[in-house]
Amino acid sequence: MTMHYGGDYNPEQWPEAVWYDDVRLMREAGVTMVSLGIFAWSRIQPAEGVFDWEWLDTVIDLLHEGGIAVDLATATASPPPWATTAYPQMLPQDENGATYWPGSRQQFAPSSPEYRRLAAELVTALAERYAKHPAVVMWHVNNEYGCHLNYDYSDNAAVAFRAWLAAKYETIDALNDAWGTDFWSQRYTSFEQIVPPRKAPYSRNPAGELDFKRFTSDTLLELFLMEKRIIRAAGATQPVTTNFMGAFPPADYWRWAREMDVITDDNYPDPNDPESFRASAFARDLMRSLKPETPWILMEQATNALNWRPTNAPKAPGQMAALSMQAIARGADGIMFFQWRQSRAGSEKFHSAMLPQAGTRTRTWREVVDFGAELAALPELPVGARDAHVAIVLDWQNWWALENPDHPAVLDYLALVQRWYAAIHRQHVQVDIVQPTSDLTGYGVVIAPQLYLLTSDAAANLIAFAESGGHLLVTAFSDIVDENDAFRDGGYLTQLGRTLGIWLEDFGALVVPGGDGPGQSAAPFDLVGTTVTGTLLAEEIHLDGAAALGRFVGGRLDGRPAFTVNPVGAGRAYYLATIPDDEGCAAVAAAIFAAADIHPVAFGLPDTVEAIRRGDAVTLINHGTHTVTLPDGATLEPFGYVMLRDGE
Numbered sequence: 285m286t287m288h289y290g291g292d293y294n295p296e297q298w299p300e301a302v303w304y305d306d307v308r309l310m311r312e313a314g315v316t317m318v319s320l321g322i323f324a325w326s327r328i329q330p331a332e333g334v335f336d337w338e339w340l341d342t343v344i345d346l347l348h349e350g351g352i353a354v355d356l357a358t359a360t361a362s363p364p365p366w367a368t369t370a371y372p373q374m375l376p377q378d379e380n381g382a383t384y385w386p387g388s389r390q391q392f393a394p395s396s397p398e399y400r401r402l403a404a405e406l407v408t409a410l411a412e413r414y415a416k417h418p419a420v421v422m423w424h425v426n427n428e429y430g431c432h433l434n435y436d437y438s439d440n441a442a443v444a445f446r447a448w449l450a451a452k453y454e455t456i457d458a459l460n461d462a463w464g465t466d467f468w469s470q471r472y473t474s475f476e477q478i479v480p481p482r483k484a485p486y487s488r489n490p491a492g493e494l495d496f497k498r499f500t501s502d503t504l505l506e507l508f509l510m511e512k513r514i515i516r517a518a519g520a521t522q523p524v525t526t527n528f529m530g531a532f533p534p535a536d537y538w539r540w541a542r543e544m545d546v547i548t549d550d551n552y553p554d555p556n557d558p559e560s561f562r563a564s565a566f567a568r569d570l571m572r573s574l575k576p577e578t579p580w581i582l583m584e585q586a587t588n589a590l591n592w593r594p595t596n597a598p599k600a601p602g603q604m605a606a607l608s609m610q611a612i613a614r615g616a617d618g619i620m621f622f623q624w625r626q627s628r629a630g631s632e633k634f635h636s637a638m639l640p641q642a643g644t645r646t647r648t649w650r651e652v653v654d655f656g657a658e659l660a661a662l663p664e665l666p667v668g669a670r671d672a673h674v675a676i677v678l679d680w681q682n683w684w685a686l687e688n689p690d691h692p693a694v695l696d697y698l699a700l701v702q703r704w705y706a707a708i709h710r711q712h713v714q715v716d717i718v719q720p721t722s723d724l725t726g727y728g729v730v731i732a733p734q735l736y737l738l739t740s741d742a743a744a745n746l747i748a749f750a751e752s753g754g755h756l757l758v759t760a761f762s763d764i765v766d767e768n769d770a771f772r773d774g775g776y777l778t779q780l781g782r783t784l785g786i787w788l789e790d791f792g793a794l795v796v797p798g799g800d801g802p803g804q805s806a807a808p809f810d811l812v813g814t815t816v817t818g819t820l821l822a823e824e825i826h827l828d829g830a831a832a833l834g835r836f837v838g839g840r841l842d843g844r845p846a847f848t849v850n851p852v853g854a855g856r857a858y859y860l861a862t863i864p865d866d867e868g869c870a871a872v873a874a875a876i877f878a879a880a881d882i883h884p885v886a887f888g889l890p891d892t893v894e895a896i897r898r899g900d901a902v903t904l905i906n907h908g909t910h911t912v913t914l915p916d917g918a919t920l921e922p923f924g925y926v927m928l929r930d931g932e
């Protein structure tokens with residue numbers, strides 16, 4: 285196993301003399317691999333049909349001589365000005381039909397035939413030239429698909445969306461049925477009448493919105509697969525990847541993960557936010573979970589400050605290493621940065637890098653060199669596998685459906701999933717992230733927040749989990765619609781109701797906590813001697829076999845069940861008729877963990893310390909700004925960490 289260390293390398297921004305210095309300093313820093321040429325299209329191909337390989341040959345050979353491997357980019361994320369000038373129809377458009385013009389990056393409509401042809405020509409030439417180069421150990425396709433420009437509404441998108449819909453539904457009547465187009469006179473008589481969800485007078489068809497999001501994720505993935513096929517056709521055998529962005533809404537990474545040889549991910553938590561390490565931990569757990577048993581790579585992070593937030597705080601001394609260990613502890617076999625050498629010009633010149641503009645006298649450089657040496661000395665680690673006994677469900681289809689407007693309350697799916705995650709993370713209990721149809725064997729507890737859109741396969745899987753002895757927690761606003769965002773016959777909870785032993789009458793929206801409007805904003809309920817605060821929804825449910833573990837206290841549902849349990853088969857199915865706040869999630873999770881015999885990775889740790897197991901390696905990391913004392917009397921300084929092996 286190689287623990288990769290390095291960053292994006294953009295030598296085209298520098299004269300040749302600097303490249304020699306780069307390789308020398310990379311060696312000093314312990315760099316093993318660089319992601320080369322991610323935005324170098326205009327330098328590789330100065331005109332259509334014309335390629336300039338000389339500089340790239342030189343750089344790759346130099347790196348190779350220096351013992352530095354190359355993650356070779358396909359450079360398709362920023363088409364050059366000659367391309368967009370010759371083929372302006374490749375430019376994307378927003379929902380108002382306004383064009384995204386060149387001058388930045390990612391100025392391409394994913395469905396554009398011209399973009400696809402030009403990208404294919406570039407990748408073919410690159411792959412044929414470097415497929416067998418001994419320096420190339422990985423292929424980096426495009427960059428952060430969907431970033432900046434989440435959705436394209438251009439005519440190219442319209443044509444492709446229609447074809448996607450025709451392939452899915454075959455007949456326009458099937459689409460009319462699925463979309464419920466008899467509402468508001470939306471019935472189509474031909475696929476040609478369908479446009480992407482552009483600006484409309486009022487709320488658009490929710491099933492159409494949902495399909496457009498599915499189409500967008502599929503279309504971006506199609507681009508990745510096009511490039512991957514070209515790379516393989518050229519005889520390249522190295523792993524092919526593209527860098528993910530944590531839980532990124534426009535791309536269903538469950539679907540994408542199947543096509544990745546290795547998962548790679550980018551991470552930019554805000555150093556100003558003392559809690560940002562928890563969301564970062566969540567994303568890293570997601571990356572491990574996307575492809576269990578396969579090491580993944582942290583492809584990008586900053587060594588220090590960013591450039592793109594309103595204020596860009598520096599990372600504290602040691603924080604870069606602590607956040608890197610957070611990834612390694614969760615199965616990463618590589619720590620990479622954006623970027624190797626800080627740019628001297630352009631939009632990102634204030635973005636930190638491994639080699640700062642202020643040079644090698646800096647703390648950043650010292651930390652980069654020190655951490656490189658530390659990684660090189662790290663013992664062999666087991667592949668991140670199934671070390672968690674608790675799983676949290678994250679489902680993109682449901683996310684997209686929940687994003688549609690016109691619901692009883694606005695629910696931020698990711699924030700609510702992360703609320704559960706954070707509550708459990710504070711208890712030092714290890715978590716995998718799963719999709720509702722994942723194999724749930726081996727988990728003791730599965731938490732499924734707000735599974736509004738629930739397919740029959742997913743419902744059957746969750747029910748089977750509980751019946752076979754698992755503890756399943758379903759929370760408010762779940763099992764409401766089918767895959768077309770339409771109600772099923774028979775009310776709500778039509779699939780899970782029997783397992784949960786309840787039925788749902790109404791949603792009972794609450795005023796947003798902290799909002800200034802009148803009305804009930806909190807729905808407290810009692811739970812073994814404590815009071816849990818429910819927010820956003822206080823549903824009116826009826827017991828139909830389940831027992832109430834907690835009942836609402838006060839407010840319009842005073843005395844009605846809020847938290848229920850139903851024994852099913854060898855397991856238990858819990859239902860929460862509201863959405864607890866942070867402390868409430870912690871209390872509910874703790875109660876279920878006690879019943880399911882779930883234990884933390886390590887006992888007695890302070891709140892700011894996280895504990896993660898990777899096979900026989902347990903890593904403790906202090907993300908707080910104070911030195912903490914561990915139960916064995918050892919101390920961890922701010923951003924200090926320790927990796928212990930079982931039996932040590």
Ligand code: GLA
Nearest residue numbers: 427428550552584590622635
């Ligand atoms: C993203 C991109 C990089 C760079 C960094 C800056 O992750 O992939 O090219 O722009 O952001 O933080």
